[in-house]
Amino acid sequence: MSFREKTAWISVILLVVLFGPYFGRVALAMAGKAHVHGGTQFAMVAAFVILEIVLRVAIAIQSPRDARAPRDEREDLIDMRATRAAFYVLLGGVLVAIFTLHFPVSVWMLSQFVLFSVVVSELVRFSGQIRMFRRGF
Amino acid sequence: MASDMSGCAIRNTIRELRLAHGEMTQQELADRIGVTRQTVNAIELGKYSPSLEVAFQIAEVFRLPLDRVFQYEKPKGRGPNRR
Numbered sequence: 001m002s003f004r005e006k007t008a009w010i011s012v013i014l015l016v017v018l019f020g021p022y023f024g025r026v027a028l029a030m031a032g033k034a035h036v037h038g039g040t041q042f043a044m045v046a047a048f049v050i051l052e053i054v055l056r057v058a059i060a061i062q063s064p065r066d067a068r069a070p071r072d073e074r075e076d077l078i079d080m081r082a083t084r085a086a087f088y089v090l091l092g093g094v095l096v097a098i099f100t101l102h103f104p105v106s107v108w109m110l111s112q113f114v115l116f117s118v119v120v121s122e123l124v125r126f127s128g129q130i131r132m133f134r135r136g137f
Numbered sequence: 138m139a140s141d142m143s144g145c146a147i148r149n150t151i152r153e154l155r156l157a158h159g160e161m162t163q164q165e166l167a168d169r170i171g172v173t174r175q176t177v178n179a180i181e182l183g184k185y186s187p188s189l190e191v192a193f194q195i196a197e198v199f200r201l202p203l204d205r206v207f208q209y210e211k212p213k214g215r216g217p218n219r220r
Contacts, residue, residue: 002175072172074185133175136184 003059003066004075005133010055011126018048019119026112038108041115074137082128086121093117148208151181154199170194 001009022044028034060067071079097114155161163177170177170191179185180195187195196203 002173005175066173069173072176073188073191074176074179075173136179136182 002075002133003063003069004071005130006059007056008126008129008133010059011052012123012130014048014051014055015119015123015126018044018051023112023116023119026116030109030112041111045115078129078132078137081132082125085128086125089124090117090121093121146210146212147186148183148210149180149206150208151177151195151206154201154206158199166195166198169198 022040025034025036029036093114094117097110097117100110100113151166155163155166163181164174167174167177171194172191176185176187180187180191192203192207196206199206
């Protein structure tokens with residue numbers, strides 16, 4: 001498994017493990033069955049960034065040669081294709097977020113929706129990369 | 138014998154050429170042309186068609202003309218190749 005495929009796996013796993021339960025709780029909060037503290041959202045994003053950095057550094061130490069090597073043309077194409085798919089997901093999320101502004105939604109709710117769009121688009125990007133790495137292109 | 142290209146229009150003989158050149162590994166070839174081993178494997182299996190630059194670099198490693206390494210076969214019943 002290449003260094004870049006490993007980093008994509010790390011991102012997917014972190015997104016699912018961290019944000020899956022978080023958005024489950026947010027959904028319960030929207031239904032009035034739970035409470036999500038305002039600072040939790042920031043804490044989740046910070047935890048994701050920190051864990052991502054720590055884990056990427058860990059696998060870079062394991063395979064320093066692969067980590068130092070620049071992306072080759074296939075890896076660039078894989079990244080571009082996956083990012084293109086993720087762009088449309090994010091675009092859809094942003095458009096829906098703009099639409100919801102015409103309704104009485106709280107800033108908290110809107111911010112959760114925007115973060116959800118970002119998380120889903122990142123999942124599409126990294127899972128797309130993994131799919132293409134696995135099948136060759 | 139050319140590699141099985143999994144329906145790809147471009148066939149290649151990289152695997153055979155590697156073996157004929159002192160059993161060169163995929164990693165050695167990858168290092169010489171500046172790509173990852175996984176990319177060399179994807180090219181060999183016909184899952185990825187390299188750029189002209191990489192194709193010429195591979196041909197140069199084996200000191201052969203490009204068409205001895207890569208061969209194009211027009212797909213039957215298909216129009217222009219578009220992604």
